[in-house]
Structure formats: C-alpha cells, structure tokens
Amino acid sequence: MVKSAHGAQERTAPATHPVETIVALEGGTACIAQGRDAAAEFLTRVQGEHGLPVSSRAMHLTQLVVSELVTNACKYAPGPALLELRVAGDAVEATVWDSDPVLPVARAADPGRVGQHGLEIVMAVAQGFEVRREPIGKRITVRIALPDDPGGDVSGRNPQ
Secondary structure (H helix, E strand, C coil), rough: EEECCCEEEEEECCCCCCCCCEEEEEECCCHHHHHHHHHHHHHHHHHHCCCCCCCCHHHHHHHHHHHHHHHHHHEEEEEEEEEEEEEEEEEEEEEEEEECCCCCCCCCCCCCCCCCCHHHHHHHHHHHHEEEEECCEEEEEEEEEEECCCCCCCCCCCCC
C-alpha cells in the first residue's frame, strides 16, 4: 500500500485487480473539497499511469458525484466517512460510507424547491446507483462511464 498526497491508501496491483484508492474523511466541510480533489487526482493517475481513457465528462461527473455524496455524509452522519474510488471495467465506482444507517431517498422533482436536489442529480448522471446498509451505517456506490458515450448520452446509459 502507498499513501497519496491526500492521505489515501492506494493499492497498486497487477492488471487483474482493480485500481483503487481509499480516503478517510474526518468530517466537516473541508472533507468535501478533499473528496473532490482525491477524485481528480485518482482519475488523473488512472489515465496517466495506467493508460485508461478518462473523458473530461467522466472527470467532472465523478467530482460532482463525490461532492454530493460527501456533502450528504458530512451533513447527516456523525463522525468520519470513507471514500473509495475504483476502476471496474470501463467505469469508475465512487463509494461513500458513513455512520448513519438511514438510507437516502430521492425526493420527487420539484423545480420550486431550493436545495436538496443532490441525490436526484447523482441518480440522473450515474450509470449505476446502489445503496447498501452496513453493520454500522451505509454504503452508497455510484458508477460512471470513463470514456465518452459514442451515442452522446451524458450519463453513458443507453436511451430506452
């Protein structure tokens, strides 16, 4: 294991294992920027050192998703949180664990509502979204395609 500039424990392994990093977030508003920076650093390394394609869209969406998930963890869960970033196939999976066992629920769209649209945004741009209750707290995993979608779909999902 190697520590990155953000204090992340990075596991570098042969190509048969995913490239990943885990970042411990202490809480407070500073961890939001720490999460965004860790996501950008991770994807830059994935592209530069491992030669995997990372589109500009994937970079920005991953930072947005991490920002929203870490914001919710800091806002609703007491104590620290963990951010895990890993490459799985042609996607990046961003997972945030926090100590609050309450599972998030996306609210119905309401253009008049100010704020509280983060989960709606995350679900709209994600290729995959999973929430799992843990023995302590919960784990939210979002999947974002790394290369641009040839069909031009922003989320990387095929329109139905």
